Amino acid sequence: MTRYEAVTGPHSPSGADNPPRPSTPRTATSGMPVVAMIGGGQLARMTHQAAIALGQTLRVLSAGSDEPAAQVSADVVLGHHDDLNALRTVATGSNAVTFDHEHVPTEHLETLVAEGVNVQPPPSALIFAQDKLRMRRKLAELGIPIPDFAEVTWVGDVTKFGDDHGWPVVVKSIRGGYDGRGVWMPNDADEAEDIVRRELDRGVPLMVEEKVDLRRELSAMVGRSPFGQGAAWPVVETVQRDGQCAVVIAPAPALDEDTAIDAERMALSLAAELGVVGSMAVELFETNDGRILVNELAMRPHNSGHWTMDGCRTSQFEQHLRAVLDYPLGDTTPLAPVTVMANILGAAEAPTMSMDERLHHLFARMPDAKVHLYGKGERKDRKIGHVNVLGGAGSSADGAYVAAVREKAERAAHWMSHAEWTDGWDPHA
Numbered sequence: 110m111t112r113y114e115a116v117t118g119p120h121s122p123s124g125a126d127n128p129p130r131p132s133t134p135r136t137a138t139s140g141m142p143v144v145a146m147i148g149g150g151q152l153a154r155m156t157h158q159a160a161i162a163l164g165q166t167l168r169v170l171s172a173g174s175d176e177p178a179a180q181v182s183a184d185v186v187l188g189h190h191d192d193l194n195a196l197r198t199v200a201t202g203s204n205a206v207t208f209d210h211e212h213v214p215t216e217h218l219e220t221l222v223a224e225g226v227n228v229q230p231p232p233s234a235l236i237f238a239q240d241k242l243r244m245r246r247k248l249a250e251l252g253i254p255i256p257d258f259a260e261v262t263w264v265g266d267v268t269k270f271g272d273d274h275g276w277p278v279v280v281k282s283i284r285g286g287y288d289g290r291g292v293w294m295p296n297d298a299d300e301a302e303d304i305v306r307r308e309l310d311r312g313v314p315l316m317v318e319e320k321v322d323l324r325r326e327l328s329a330m331v332g333r334s335p336f337g338q339g340a341a342w343p344v345v346e347t348v349q350r351d352g353q354c355a356v357v358i359a360p361a362p363a364l365d366e367d368t369a370i371d372a373e374r375m376a377l378s379l380a381a382e383l384g385v386v387g388s389m390a391v392e393l394f395e396t397n398d399g400r401i402l403v404n405e406l407a408m409r410p411h412n413s414g415h416w417t418m419d420g421c422r423t424s425q426f427e428q429h430l431r432a433v434l435d436y437p438l439g440d441t442t443p444l445a446p447v448t449v450m451a452n453i454l455g456a457a458e459a460p461t462m463s464m465d466e467r468l469h470h471l472f473a474r475m476p477d478a479k480v481h482l483y484g485k486g487e488r489k490d491r492k493i494g495h496v497n498v499l500g501g502a503g504s505s506a507d508g509a510y511v512a513a514v515r516e517k518a519e520r521a522a523h524w525m526s527h528a529e530w531t532d533g534w535d536p537h538a
């Protein structure tokens with residue numbers, strides 16, 4: 110395994126025992142493309158998996174050699190995403206630079222573009238996934254339905270918003286949030302004051318928006334290439350627990366066909382309008398009065414697209430690579446009438462039974478369950494893997510059938526998290 114380290118910068122791991130190595134990374138000898146991904150998490154790990162099939166090299170910029178993608182890629186640059194020199198190192202000799210998260214400082218990306226690096230999605234598009242306030246303003250300008258919102262510069266902005274729109278309200282950090290971290294729902298002005306003062310004092314820029322009366326959450330995922338080709342996957346339902354995605358049902362059950370087509374078209378035109386390149390998720394709210402509002406954008410593979418790994422002809426990871434390299438995009442046809450993805454989350458206390466033994470038992474009970482593990486340690490509510498279960502070919506996608514597939518996927522994921530069958534099943538009974 111060859112590893113390259115960023116040779117300068119505050120986060121570079123070089124020291125007396127670990128002298129800097131040459132900063133020019135290896136380029137693939139095969140003549141096939143090298144894609145550099147910033148971030149070594151599970152999204153990069155699964156993109157690496159797709160890159161292998163396409164004969165490509167996925168080089169990752171990872172903060173540590175134990176991160177999910179750094180464990181598996183043969184081409185790892187150790188360094189931090191806010192260190193410009195680390196970014197330059199990983200970009201050198203690559204055909205495209207892309208991301209597994211949105212935390213890279215925009216000005217660094219603009220510097221890379223000015224230096225001739227092919228950054229995809231470009232920072233001019235990525236900014237609308239990085240900055241929730243800019244995203245809201247842009248969507249409003251484009252006439253896309255969104256929750257009412259306002260910028261927060263002091264506590265009074267939130268109390269006024271709550272008094273005008275009703276409590277509770279939703280306060281969000283404008284940058285850097287994920288998995289519900291950076292989202293607060295104060296019930297009244299007192300609660301809002303505590304949160305807003307604390308976060309503003311910590312230097313966290315905030316916005317506020319109305320708490321939407323949700324029927325459910327949906328996601329419209331698309332891929333778009335620089336050539337301008339777009340491809341949409343079916344709209345899915347996403348089930349959140351504690352602000353974090355837990356389950357995805359594809360396609361979204363009982364979603365009116367016209368609404369689904371409108372949402373797919375909206376996501377495709379938004380991708381074109383913003384100049385997005387790669388896979389993009391448009392997180393949606395379906396309201397109790399039947400409206401579809403946009404929550405946020407993610408310009409990378411996304412948890413709501415993990416089902417495509419087993420449930421579609423082209424996965425979101427392969428599509429992302431095709432798009433950033435400007436290949437023709439792949440067919441997004443589903444392979445089953447319904448696919449359910451359930452996240453495997455770390456338990457509060459890791460079970461005594463090893464992960465390996467849990468996998469043996471799962472396979473014994475459910476030979477058709479497709480398991481993806483990220484190589485991460487078990488910590489409470491941490492996403493450590495996911496399970497995809499496909500409905501049988503030819504079966505109808507009615508309510509009871511979808512519920513049965515969902516139950517199976519959730520039972521499998523719960524087993525992998527807790528070493529506990531939710532129906533009390535005992536293999537030795």
Ligand SMILES: Nc1ncnc2c1ncn2[C@@H]1O[C@H](COP(=O)(O)OP(=O)(O)OP(=O)(O)O)[C@@H](O)[C@H]1O
Nearest residue numbers: 256279286287288289290292318319320321349352
């Ligand atoms: N305006 C709102 N009204 C009602 N619920 C909301 C609102 N905004 C956010 N939520 C809930 O909080 C969750 C997390 O919010 P959001 O998607 O904005 O944050 P995030 O931390 O960036 O999420 P992600 O996990 O997608 O990175 C949403 O999926 C939704 O369940």
Ligand SMILES: [Mg+2]
Nearest residue numbers: 288392404405
């Ligand atoms: Mg979200």
